Amino acid sequence: MRGQDVRLDNVSMVYPNGFTAVQTTDLTIKAGEFFSILGPSGCGKTTILRMISGFLDPTSGHVAIGGQPMTGIGPNRRPTALIFQNLALFPLMTVWENVAFGLEARGVAKAARRKRADELLALVALEGQADKKPGELSGGQRQRVAVARALAVEPAVLLLDEPLSALDLKLRQHMRAELKDIQRKTGVTFIYITHDQGEALTMSDRVAVMNKGVIEQVGTGEAIYNEPASPFVATFVGEQNLFGGTVIGTVDGMAQIETPQGMFLGINRAGLVVGERAQLFVRPERVRLMVNGNGAEHGLGNQLDAAMERRDLEGPFLNLFMRAGDQPVSLHITNTGDLGSATAQGSQHRIGFRSEDAVVMRVDA
Amino acid sequence: MRDLVRTFGTGLTTVIIGLVALWFLALILLPQVSMVQRAFTVEDRAGRSALLAVEIERLYVRQFEISRERDALQKSAEPAPAEAPSPFAPSMNAAPAAPSPSDPFAPSMRRPGAAVEAADPQVVAAKLAELEAEAAAVTAKIAELEAQETRSDALDTRLSLENFTSMSSIHAKIFVSTLGYALMVTVLALIVCYPVAYAVATAKTAERAALLMLLLVVPYAINELLRIFAWVLILEKQGLINSVLAMLGFIDLSAGEGVRFVASNWAVFTVMIYAYVLFMVFPIYNTIETLDKNQIEAARDLGASNWRIHTRVVIPHAKPGIAVGSIMTFMLSAGSIAVPEIVGRGMHPDWFSQVIYRRFFETNAWNQGAAYSLALLAACLVFIMAVMTFFKVGIRDIAK
Numbered sequence: 001m002r003g004q005d006v007r008l009d010n011v012s013m014v015y016p017n018g019f020t021a022v023q024t025t026d027l028t029i030k031a032g033e034f035f036s037i038l039g040p041s042g043c044g045k046t047t048i049l050r051m052i053s054g055f056l057d058p059t060s061g062h063v064a065i066g067g068q069p070m071t072g073i074g075p076n077r078r079p080t081a082l083i084f085q086n087l088a089l090f091p092l093m094t095v096w097e098n099v100a101f102g103l104e105a106r107g108v109a110k111a112a113r114r115k116r117a118d119e120l121l122a123l124v125a126l127e128g129q130a131d132k133k134p135g136e137l138s139g140g141q142r143q144r145v146a147v148a149r150a151l152a153v154e155p156a157v158l159l160l161d162e163p164l165s166a167l168d169l170k171l172r173q174h175m176r177a178e179l180k181d182i183q184r185k186t187g188v189t190f191i192y193i194t195h196d197q198g199e200a201l202t203m204s205d206r207v208a209v210m211n212k213g214v215i216e217q218v219g220t221g222e223a224i225y226n227e228p229a230s231p232f233v234a235t236f237v238g239e240q241n242l243f244g245g246t247v248i249g250t251v252d253g254m255a256q257i258e259t260p261q262g263m264f265l266g267i268n269r270a271g272l273v274v275g276e277r278a279q280l281f282v283r284p285e286r287v288r289l290m291v292n293g294n295g296a297e298h299g300l301g302n303q304l305d306a307a308m309e310r311r312d313l314e315g316p317f318l319n320l321f322m323r324a325g326d327q328p329v330s331l332h333i334t335n336t337g338d339l340g341s342a343t344a345q346g347s348q349h350r351i352g353f354r355s356e357d358a359v360v361m362r363v364d365a
Numbered sequence: 366m367r368d369l370v371r372t373f374g375t376g377l378t379t380v381i382i383g384l385v386a387l388w389f390l391a392l393i394l395l396p397q398v399s400m401v402q403r404a405f406t407v408e409d410r411a412g413r414s415a416l417l418a419v420e421i422e423r424l425y426v427r428q429f430e431i432s433r434e435r436d437a438l439q440k441s442a443e444p445a446p447a448e449a450p451s452p453f454a455p456s457m458n459a460a461p462a463a464p465s466p467s468d469p470f471a472p473s474m475r476r477p478g479a480a481v482e483a484a485d486p487q488v489v490a491a492k493l494a495e496l497e498a499e500a501a502a503v504t505a506k507i508a509e510l511e512a513q514e515t516r517s518d519a520l521d522t523r524l525s526l527e528n529f530t531s532m533s534s535i536h537a538k539i540f541v542s543t544l545g546y547a548l549m550v551t552v553l554a555l556i557v558c559y560p561v562a563y564a565v566a567t568a569k570t571a572e573r574a575a576l577l578m579l580l581l582v583v584p585y586a587i588n589e590l591l592r593i594f595a596w597v598l599i600l601e602k603q604g605l606i607n608s609v610l611a612m613l614g615f616i617d618l619s620a621g622e623g624v625r626f627v628a629s630n631w632a633v634f635t636v637m638i639y640a641y642v643l644f645m646v647f648p649i650y651n652t653i654e655t656l657d658k659n660q661i662e663a664a665r666d667l668g669a670s671n672w673r674i675h676t677r678v679v680i681p682h683a684k685p686g687i688a689v690g691s692i693m694t695f696m697l698s699a700g701s702i703a704v705p706e707i708v709g710r711g712m713h714p715d716w717f718s719q720v721i722y723r724r725f726f727e728t729n730a731w732n733q734g735a736a737y738s739l740a741l742l743a744a745c746l747v748f749i750m751a752v753m754t755f756f757k758v759g760i761r762d763i764a765k
Contacts, residue, residue, distance in 0.1 A: 053666060054666075055662060055666075062467075074665070075662070075665050075666045076665050076666065076667070076668045076669065076670070077668070080666070081666060081667065082662075082663070082666045084659045084662070084663055086657065086659055088657055088659035088660045088663040089660075089663075089676070090660060090664075092681045092682065101664065101667050101669070101677070102667035102668055102669075103670040104669075104673070104677075105664075105667055105668040105673055106668060107669065124714075149667070152667075153667055153668060190560075190685070219378075317617060
């Protein structure tokens with residue numbers, strides 16, 4: 001089993017009812033990569049997956065897998081295997097028959113099928129479950145049967161359509177690790193569709209963030225999180241504090257904007273010029289509470305005053321909901337155990353964040 | 366029960382339960398019991414009661430002959446026409462056989478001997494007296510025998526398997542072949558209906574599914590007999606198919622070419638499949654509808670051919686629906702009388718349903734008709750059980 005690369009050249013998808021699911025897109029997924037497509041429901045990510053798997057023909061452009069154009073090749077003849085959101089296991093077949101179904105379709109003899117199915121079930125840690133029906137397994141086990149069934153046909157590309165969404169949180173976290181592990185062992189290219197940023201960020205080598213049929217950013221999880229390329233990416237992935245204002249100066253890739261809450265400096269990756277309407281994004285965990293001393297000591301270039309409104313205990317950290325004038329600001333701070341009195345409701349605080357942690361972006365028309 | 370009372374109140378519940386009981390008793394239990402009872406009862410019409418009937422018949426004929434002879438004698442003795450009161454008591458047994466007195470052929474039946482002897486009044490008087498005596502004896506005998514006939518013990522009624530065991534070899538052959546025909550219809554209907562049901566169940570849009578369903582249901586807005594007759598119009602020698610073939614120049618109808626499609630089992634099969642298409646399509650459609658369509662896509666994605674997708678994924682899932690559809694189609698076609706009667710008119714051998722019909726309404730052998738019906742019912746049930754066992758479908762699967 002060796003992964004292959006997937007290329008989308010000028011691919012777009014317009015449904016017969018006129019709905020544009022995917023706008024013209026170029027995308028290259030490297031061989032052996034764990035690639036996630038992240039976006040809200042209806043953003044077109046499943047459409048992309050179905051075009052790669054062959055269930056949909058793109059309206060324009062073409063898909064190539066391993067350098068081979070896939071135009072006119074049906075899903076049963078592509079080197080891909082799809083894991084459905086509801087898994088779509090065959091309930092009337094036993095677990096091993098499910099796993100071996102792809103081999104059966106290729107005319108492999110029964111003994112060889114059984115042997116291969118047992119190997120794959122061992123790979124996904126399901127030894128001894130081969131003769132059960134899928135209905136007798138737990139959700140996580142069924143999940144692994146679906147993975148084994150897809151891997152049985154030795155696909156070059158494994159496509160996963162939100163396969164973990166039906167599982168509970170604990171199991172989901174466990175399965176993330178397992179999927180990542182299986183991907184590493186097999187070297188197959190994984191294309192993983194999800195609306196759960198946690199899944200995308202923890203498992204993926206690279207992530208594409210999609211919105212309304214457009215891929216807004218492709219990059220590593222860190223790049224997506226730390227250097228969002230668009231307001232949508234900034235707000236969809238993780239949480240953000242947002243300050244609206246006008247650019248009053250730019251220098252060395254930084255932009256200074258004037259907001260009702262004060263003047264802030266942030267990274268100006270989008271190349272805004274003076275006078276433009278701008279938004280400044282800063283993540284709640286990058287905003288700090290200055291309990292004593294002033295911000296300059298901490299290197300906090302941007303500072304403002306805010307009043308404590310509410311405090312939620314998450315366990316390892318605290319969510320602080322503050323207000324600067326009529327602008328809400330939220331902070332995530334580590335629960336060091338000595339902030340009880342300091343964060344009482346109504347207390348006034350000086351808060352601040354580093355310029356390097358803030359991103360200035362153009363306001364979308 | 367308590368739920369019913371709570372939902373509908375005592376009054377309505379009583380009505381509902383009463384109606385259900387009535388339905389069960391009058392439309393299910395009593396007819397079945399009556400049929401079973403008749404099937405195992407022999408009314409031996411070929412025995413003593415039949416002999417009685419023949420004897421009575423013979424006496425009526427003799428009575429008629431006497432009256433004719435007497436008339437002839439009287440006519441030859443005196444020219445004035447004697448009053449001849451009809452000797453006939455209205456009787457079912459005698460009337461059809463004997464010609465009526467006003468029969469134009471009656472004079473030719475006059476015996477030559479009677480005319481010769483007419484000359485001597487003495488001889489005529491003696492002969493007349495003799496005839497009168499015989500007539501009285503015959504009338505008395507008729508009364509006696511008719512009294513015997515109406516007595517219930519004259520009917521030789523007894524419990525027996527004779528109605529079944531006396532089935533002629535031709536009827537037995539028809540019985541077996543009818544089961545074979547019904548199986549044939551069922552298999553053909555399944556082959557025709559499965560793709561239709563699949564197409565409707567997997568239609569891309571709801572509108573298309575509704576349209577397909579409508580096309581299936583519309584023919585059922587027409588009376589069943591008309592639908593069958595419509596097929597006769599299509600399949601007859603001067604029918605639609607041959608007309609179209611003639612129009613296209615393949616055959617010459619005026620030269621007597623063309624196939625007479627009706628009066629063949631294939632025509633009967635075709636019409637039956639058409640008549641029972643919905644009974645097969647609906648159950649299969651219902652089960653395929655409940656199949657997670659992702660399973661079909663998953664199978665295709667794993668490289669399965671269409672054939673394998675159907676044999677491994679769709680058909681196993683649709684098995685209960687296929688079983689229900691097949692059972693209904695089998696029962697309906699095994700018991701159908703209208704289709705073989707109308708489409709198969711003139712065809713030999715008949716279907717068993719036609720044999721049963723004739724037992725009842727032509728041969729007047731109700732008991733054997735009941736026995737034949739029971740035999741057909743039993744054979745169908747055994748057949749269904751066998752098929753369900755073979756395909757490993759349980760009653761509970763079907764109930765789903």
